[in-house]
Amino acid sequence: MFRHRNWVGGVAAAIFAASVFGVVRSALSQAQKDPNSPTSFEPPASFEKGPQLKAHVERLQRVPITQRQGNYYEQYVKTCDRILEGNPPDSLREFALINLLDGLQQWADVGKHAEADKRLQEEAEKYRGDANKKVAITANFYHLEHRVMNLGAISPDEVQKTLDEIKAALGGRSLNAKYVRIANGTNTLINYLDTDEAAEKRFKEFSRIFAASPDQTIGKLGNTMRTAKRDASQRKADASTASMTPTNEVTPTGEKAAPAEPADKWIARIEAQLPALMGSNKDADYEKEKTTFMAAYADNPLRYQWFLFDARRAMNNPTDRMIGISMARGALSNVLIATDAPANIRELASSMNARLEVAGPSSDQDLVRVVSEHIKAYPTSTVNPSLATGAAIAITKGKTEEDALAFLEQLKATGVPLLEAAAKARAEIVNRRIQLKTNPLELKFVALDGKEFDLSQHRGKVVLIDFWATWSAPCVVGLPEKNELYKKFHDQGLEIVGISFDQDKKALEDFVKAKEIPWAQYFDGKVWEGKFAPYGIQFVPAMWLIGRDGRVIDFNAQDGLAAKVEGQVQSQ
Numbered sequence: 001m002f003r004h005r006n007w008v009g010g011v012a013a014a015i016f017a018a019s020v021f022g023v024v025r026s027a028l029s030q031a032q033k034d035p036n037s038p039t040s041f042e043p044p045a046s047f048e049k050g051p052q053l054k055a056h057v058e059r060l061q062r063v064p065i066t067q068r069q070g071n072y073y074e075q076y077v078k079t080c081d082r083i084l085e086g087n088p089p090d091s092l093r094e095f096a097l098i099n100l101l102d103g104l105q106q107w108a109d110v111g112k113h114a115e116a117d118k119r120l121q122e123e124a125e126k127y128r129g130d131a132n133k134k135v136a137i138t139a140n141f142y143h144l145e146h147r148v149m150n151l152g153a154i155s156p157d158e159v160q161k162t163l164d165e166i167k168a169a170l171g172g173r174s175l176n177a178k179y180v181r182i183a184n185g186t187n188t189l190i191n192y193l194d195t196d197e198a199a200e201k202r203f204k205e206f207s208r209i210f211a212a213s214p215d216q217t218i219g220k221l222g223n224t225m226r227t228a229k230r231d232a233s234q235r236k237a238d239a240s241t242a243s244m245t246p247t248n249e250v251t252p253t254g255e256k257a258a259p260a261e262p263a264d265k266w267i268a269r270i271e272a273q274l275p276a277l278m279g280s281n282k283d284a285d286y287e288k289e290k291t292t293f294m295a296a297y298a299d300n301p302l303r304y305q306w307f308l309f310d311a312r313r314a315m316n317n318p319t320d321r322m323i324g325i326s327m328a329r330g331a332l333s334n335v336l337i338a339t340d341a342p343a344n345i346r347e348l349a350s351s352m353n354a355r356l357e358v359a360g361p362s363s364d365q366d367l368v369r370v371v372s373e374h375i376k377a378y379p380t381s382t383v384n385p386s387l388a389t390g391a392a393i394a395i396t397k398g399k400t401e402e403d404a405l406a407f408l409e410q411l412k413a414t415g416v417p418l419l420e421a422a423a424k425a426r427a428e429i430v431n432r433r434i435q436l437k438t439n440p441l442e443l444k445f446v447a448l449d450g451k452e453f454d455l456s457q458h459r460g461k462v463v464l465i466d467f468w469a470t471w472s473a474p475c476v477v478g479l480p481e482k483n484e485l486y487k488k489f490h491d492q493g494l495e496i497v498g499i500s501f502d503q504d505k506k507a508l509e510d511f512v513k514a515k516e517i518p519w520a521q522y523f524d525g526k527v528w529e530g531k532f533a534p535y536g537i538q539f540v541p542a543m544w545l546i547g548r549d550g551r552v553i554d555f556n557a558q559d560g561l562a563a564k565v566e567g568q569v570q571s572q
Helices: 010-033 050-061 072-085 090-109 114-127 133-149 156-170 177-190 196-211 216-225 234-244 263-277 280-296 301-316 321-336 343-359 364-377 384-394 401-412 417-438 473-492 505-515 561-570
Strands: 444-446 452-454 462-468 494-500 520-522 542-546 552-554
Touching (some): 050 090, 090 114, 090 177, 114 133, 114 280, 133 177, 133 280, 156 177, 156 196, 177 196, 177 216, 196 216, 263 280, 280 301, 343 364, 343 384, 364 384, 364 417, 384 401, 384 417, 401 417, 462 473, 473 494, 473 561, 542 561
Parallel strands (some): 494 520
Antiparallel strands (some): 444 452, 462 542, 542 552
């Protein structure tokens, strides 16, 4: 995401870098244990020289995106500022300025920090004509990004010229996550063109550029743009939104006019409109509302509600789930570290942060810490029971049953009754699964096609138990892989059994017939409360792999499915 340049040269420099990185690694390790600590991600106090601070920036670049929380971006920017304060030589100045601009952009984008965005605009304007070519190119890129993010300021006769500038700026680059904002803005800007023909040409042109990106968000946008059509109402909608947005303009006397809308009513309106403001094509509308509110109510505690909105938008429209979670965490951290956030907003931020940890744990230790701290701080929160259950599931997901039991002990050790009870309930499920590793699974039923199925009659075969549903997109997407495995290995002793989590039997029958699925299907219409509820099936797709002796070998067969199936079939 950030630029990485190797600054060490020669044996002496390499030894010095190793010692510096060792100190930084220790500091970052401690910071990541407590990402909301005021000292998190700060360089060690002994770091005063430019090369030492540069080493710290390079180390920060290696922090996984899911751990870039708390004051990560602030410290990234401050460290670059400290390098520049020391009047560094040209090469170090270049490093610091480029990383300063990149850091401000990421702080503004991922951290949803309005002041960082404002400073990025100022610094980009300041260094556009810098004598250092690389610095000037970077500054001009962010100046262009700012223009594209403020589409209402681009007149109709400037659209084609601006698109040419974007194409020139992106040409030949590997478009990583820092280019997401300008990519989304470009997609919207194309809709401002006067004709469908002109828009179609531009969509295809930028589709080729974006589809080649290694970033999933940009790559998916590029694929979508291949067949995109101009939305002629986009400019009109943007103009309408701009005209209706409450203002905080200065009067002729130099005093600020009263905001056009009270803060509480403004927040309530956005809350009601938020579903319509989801999606990257609404970024400009949303940011206009947010920026105007922040200008009008810079000291109003209700401003923290916007970070909750940011988090909800991040989770609603991520191409990459983990990036969405990371962006949402960054937004919520603005509330969690604030001293003047209202209690109700702080509680909401804490519960959302805990739910994000359950959905995509930074680590098992962080999962236990974040959820237990929330329940202790807000013991009457209505989400606590589901958080406790979710934490018990999350901490065991992807682990062997034996390891799962050991990790559940961490929840029991928190001293939080809800977590202790959830861990105990999950341990009972895990122990039932362990029994299936030593005792053959008994499974008899009348299949969807009316034929009787008895798993015991398939001893000597490798059996894949597929928990799935027609309403689950990942299940449907994974169907061709299972079909291929069935065709390839059925004659060698592979059997597949579908356990449907559908409620509509007719819809399931039609789907199985249309897709010509050849293996037996179990259906009871009870979804999560069906026959396998005692074994804790909490999501689909989920797959169990059963060996030739009828015992379960793997309760997470969906991970690396093809290799696992082939390995079992070919082992006699």
